[in-house]
Amino acid sequence: xxxxxxxxxxxxxxxxxxxxxxxxxxxxxxxxxxxxxxxxxxxxxxxxxxxxxxxxxxxxxxxxxxxxxxxxxxxxxxxxxxxxxxxxxxxxxxxxxxxxxxxxxxxxxxxxxxxxxxxxxxxxxxxxxxxxxxxxxxxxxxxxxxxxxxxxxxxxxxxxxxxxxxxxxxxxxxxxxxxxxxxxxxxxxxxxxxxxxxxxxxxxxxxxxxxxxxxxxxxxxxxxxxxxxxxxxxxxxxxxxxxxxxxxxxxxxxxxxxxxxxxxxxxxxxxxxxxxxxxxxxxxxxxxxxxxxxxxxxxxxxxxxxxxxxxxxxxxxxxxxxxxxxxxxxxxx
Amino acid sequence: xxxxxxxxxxxxxxxxxxxxxxxxxxxxxxxxxxxxxxxxxxxxxxxxxxxxxxxxxxxxxxxxxxxxxxxxxxxxxxxxxxxxxxxxxxxxxxxxxxxxxxxxxxxxxxxxxxxxxxxxxxxxxxxxxxxxxxxxxxxxxxxxxxxxxxxxxxxxxxxxxxxxxxxxxxxxxxxxxxxxxxxxxxxxxxxxxxxxxxxxxxxxxxxxxxxxxxxxxxxxxxxxxxxxxxxxxxxxxxxxxxxxxxxxxxxxxxxxxxxxxxxxxxxxxxxxxxxxxxxxxxxxxxxxxxxxxxxxxxxxxxxxxxxxxxxxxxxxxxxxxxxxxxxxxxxxx
Numbered sequence: 001x002x003x004x005x006x007x008x009x010x011x012x013x014x015x016x017x018x019x020x021x022x023x024x025x026x027x028x029x030x031x032x033x034x035x036x037x038x039x040x041x042x043x044x045x046x047x048x049x050x051x052x053x054x055x056x057x058x059x060x061x062x063x064x065x066x067x068x069x070x071x072x073x074x075x076x077x078x079x080x081x082x083x084x085x086x087x088x089x090x091x092x093x094x095x096x097x098x099x100x101x102x103x104x105x106x107x108x109x110x111x112x113x114x115x116x117x118x119x120x121x122x123x124x125x126x127x128x129x130x131x132x133x134x135x136x137x138x139x140x141x142x143x144x145x146x147x148x149x150x151x152x153x154x155x156x157x158x159x160x161x162x163x164x165x166x167x168x169x170x171x172x173x174x175x176x177x178x179x180x181x182x183x184x185x186x187x188x189x190x191x192x193x194x195x196x197x198x199x200x201x202x203x204x205x206x207x208x209x210x211x212x213x214x215x216x217x218x219x220x221x222x223x224x225x226x227x228x229x230x231x232x233x234x235x236x237x238x239x240x241x242x243x244x245x246x247x248x249x250x251x252x253x254x255x256x257x258x259x260x261x262x263x264x265x266x267x268x269x270x271x272x273x274x275x276x277x278x279x280x281x282x283x284x285x286x287x288x289x290x291x292x293x294x295x296x297x298x299x300x301x302x303x304x305x306x307x308x309x310x311x312x313x314x315x316x317x318x319x320x321x322x323x324x325x326x327x328x329x330x331x332x333x
Numbered sequence: 334x335x336x337x338x339x340x341x342x343x344x345x346x347x348x349x350x351x352x353x354x355x356x357x358x359x360x361x362x363x364x365x366x367x368x369x370x371x372x373x374x375x376x377x378x379x380x381x382x383x384x385x386x387x388x389x390x391x392x393x394x395x396x397x398x399x400x401x402x403x404x405x406x407x408x409x410x411x412x413x414x415x416x417x418x419x420x421x422x423x424x425x426x427x428x429x430x431x432x433x434x435x436x437x438x439x440x441x442x443x444x445x446x447x448x449x450x451x452x453x454x455x456x457x458x459x460x461x462x463x464x465x466x467x468x469x470x471x472x473x474x475x476x477x478x479x480x481x482x483x484x485x486x487x488x489x490x491x492x493x494x495x496x497x498x499x500x501x502x503x504x505x506x507x508x509x510x511x512x513x514x515x516x517x518x519x520x521x522x523x524x525x526x527x528x529x530x531x532x533x534x535x536x537x538x539x540x541x542x543x544x545x546x547x548x549x550x551x552x553x554x555x556x557x558x559x560x561x562x563x564x565x566x567x568x569x570x571x572x573x574x575x576x577x578x579x580x581x582x583x584x585x586x587x588x589x590x591x592x593x594x595x596x597x598x599x600x601x602x603x604x605x606x607x608x609x610x611x612x613x614x615x616x617x618x619x620x621x622x623x624x625x626x627x628x629x630x631x632x633x634x635x636x637x638x639x640x641x642x643x644x645x646x647x648x649x650x651x652x653x654x655x656x657x658x659x660x661x662x663x664x665x666x
Contacts, residue, residue: 001434003432003435004431011435011438025455029455029457030458035457037457047422047424048458049425049458049470053465088358088370091472093472099335100335103334109348109351122362124359124363125363125381126382127384128345129389131386132465139380
């Protein structure tokens with residue numbers, strides 16, 4: 001049996017089962033955005049690790065080193081954000097071909113530093129190793145009040161489902177980069193989508209406020225596409241979901257794309273496109289007004305896209321007809 | 334300027350300078366075996382990350398998956414040991430080709446689990462990603478009393494220099510594996526050296542006791558060869574070192590090898606061979622007896638190999654003549 005025939009989620013479930021923590025030192029292990037362990041008085045320590053590999057997660061041909069550095073830190077910060085946490089330290093493991101120019105490394109670190117500073121994260125260490133291609137592995141720690149951690153498992157039937165920002169942009173940006181190369185970052189109708197793909201913003205502040213104010217019952221970040229990630233959240237919460245396709249928030253770039261690709265094509269991209277790094281969360285209906293107020297204060301769209309149901313995941317269009325989607329999102333194998 | 338022309342140590346020094354911590358949240362950042370940050374009451378948190386890449390740090394052709402898993406955890410544990418710390422949680426970032434057999438993953442995790450359990454470390458999370466080759470990145474946390482952390486920077490002239498275990502075995506094992514393939518693990522005159530290369534033991538307990546009893550003034554683990562690592566320790570402490578070649582501890586395999594390669598060849602291997610993952614530490618002369626007692630209690634050779642000097646690093650043979658060594662150890666670029 002090969003990994004590509006099994007799929008990432010089954011592999012991870014299998015690991016979670018085998019390494020099931022009988023240990024009180026571990027509050028949450030495998031199966032959420034970050035691990036949760038006891039910290040200083042009333043606090044927990046969050047930790048998460050992510051990797052970007054040239055040719056798999058990005059291509060050096062269209063990715064400026066500075067943006068690669070920014071993205072490597074942002075996607076790990078996004079996991080801390082998804083728990084509602086506050087970023088702390090991070091470690092970087094770099095793999096680089098021996099003929100890498102020093103300026104590439106300088107710009108990579110400049111990019112990492114700029115995102116880290118903006119979120120109060122601090123480079124604590126790491127290592128650099130020879131590798132056949134560029135790879136960047138970031139492990140980041142966070143902390144937060146033990147009472148405020150938002151897991152994937154807290155969603156209950158009848159609650160609302162929300163996302164921050166807009167959906168599908170990163171996939172549209174990637175498609176554009178593949179077709180047009182790195183010039184697509186500077187010009188063209190989809191350059192904001194390209195920017196979102198190369199330089200996603202971790203929703204650290206929104207995540208923290210959603211948790212501090214007790215607004216979110218379950219939360220995760222969107223890395224592999226709304227439908228696949230929603231399925232994971234639903235499985236963790238043992239619930240289902242009904243998504244209203246007409247409510248999916250689309251950016252100006254995505255609306256422009258829907259004129260080219262048709263409504264169905266753009267909708268599919270919003271439902272299945274990976275790497276948006278927006279927050280997906282659930283909340284009871286009585287939280288609608290405080291959530292709207294928070295969105296306004298943050299200057300960030302927070303859109304109610306559906307409802308938690310007892311079981312099954314469905315998407316319906318404006319007429320109530322089911323929307324068919326092929327592959328639900330990005331499978332790593 | 335390319336990385337191969339600059340060298341790992343200069344790259345890391347440059348990073349350490351640019352990311353110099355003005356921040357009180359960071360007790361020690363780049364430039365030691367692990368980062369050190371404030372933890373629970375009187376404790377510090379240690380963190381370190383390491384990566385193993387197929388074709389760079391090992392070859393799947395001669396490395397059983399179980400031993401790869403063991404080694405990936407052991408080399409990170411070794412960094413915790415080198416501070417005198419107690420292992421806590423670890424995160425694993427795996428890169429695997431899509432046609433990887435499930436049994437490979439199972440054995441890899443079995444190996445990681447076996448080492449982790451032996452040292453009280455706990456798998457807290459991680460991720461699995463498609464990659465063009467097998468790569469394993471492990472980030473491990475540890476904790477210890479803030480007063481007991483042993484840095485690289487504490488060595489003073491006149492102190493003794495020690496190593497645990499024996500030197501050069503891992504390099505001999507690697508050489509044997511390259512010449513004979515994986516069968517060298519089961520038979521042949523150097524199979525213990527091969528085992529040490531594929532399955533090194535992190536000196537967690539020795540490191541912790543050296544720190545708890547206040548025996549070591551400076552400490553690090555030997556990953557890139559005695560001379561190169563000793564140079565790093567000396568630079569951090571702003572001291573020099575005089576090593577007595579005749580005192581270098583050699584295993585039975587290494588003594589056998591010296592009959593084939595000559596005394597000079599074996600000595601060079603002991604001085605420059607990487608990946609022994611033994612502890613290198615310094616201690617004042619008045620600690621000789623307690624260190625000897627500790628070695629006895631642990632059932633582990635701890636050998637005095639030289640003396641800390643004000644500056645310069647030299648190796649002398651039994652007649653006092655300087656020993657010339659070409660490259661001091663493993664440079665990553």
